Amino acid sequence: MAAQAHLQSRGDAEVLTSALAKIADFWHFSNAKLGAVLGLSAATISRLKCGRSVLDPASKSFEAGQFLLRLFRSLDALLGSDDDAARRWLETRNLDLEARPFDLIDSFRGLITVCDYVDAHRARV
Structure with missing residues (x-):
């Protein structure tokens, strides 16, 4: 049973790692940024x-x-799978957040704040 749990967590890790590499490509994140x-x-x-x-x-x-995957999926749903629009949103200063989301996501607290902000807007749609 422990071996099966290890294989499942390894599979989850592979899927998430692959998804993050794709997100970095879509949003033009450098290795340093990711x-x-x-x-x-x-x-x-x-x-x-x-x-x-x-x-x-x-x-x-x-x-x-x-x-980060949650943020990607939320922006994808809000912006109709428009990666350029998502990238522009990340790079534009947000008055509510008082910063560019791109800068905020470098900290864990900022990443959660941006996710919560986007999810709150999704709930209104």
Whole structure:
């Protein structure tokens, strides 16, 4: 049973790692930027992107990755799968957040704040 749980968590890690690499491509995040969001080095991000490593499901980086995926999915739903619009939204100063979401997501607290903000707007739609 423990081996099966390990395989499942490894599979989850592979799926999330792959999804984060795609999000980084869609939003034109450098390895350094994705690393800042996940709390990892640019070199580690490079290894993740090329499949030589996966996020550890027990790590804070994995949790941050889940929030980044949540943000991606929320913006995707709000903006009709328009990656350019999502990227522009991230890069534009937001009066409610008092900063560019792009800058806020470098901290775990900021990432959660941006996710909650977008989800609150999704609830109104």
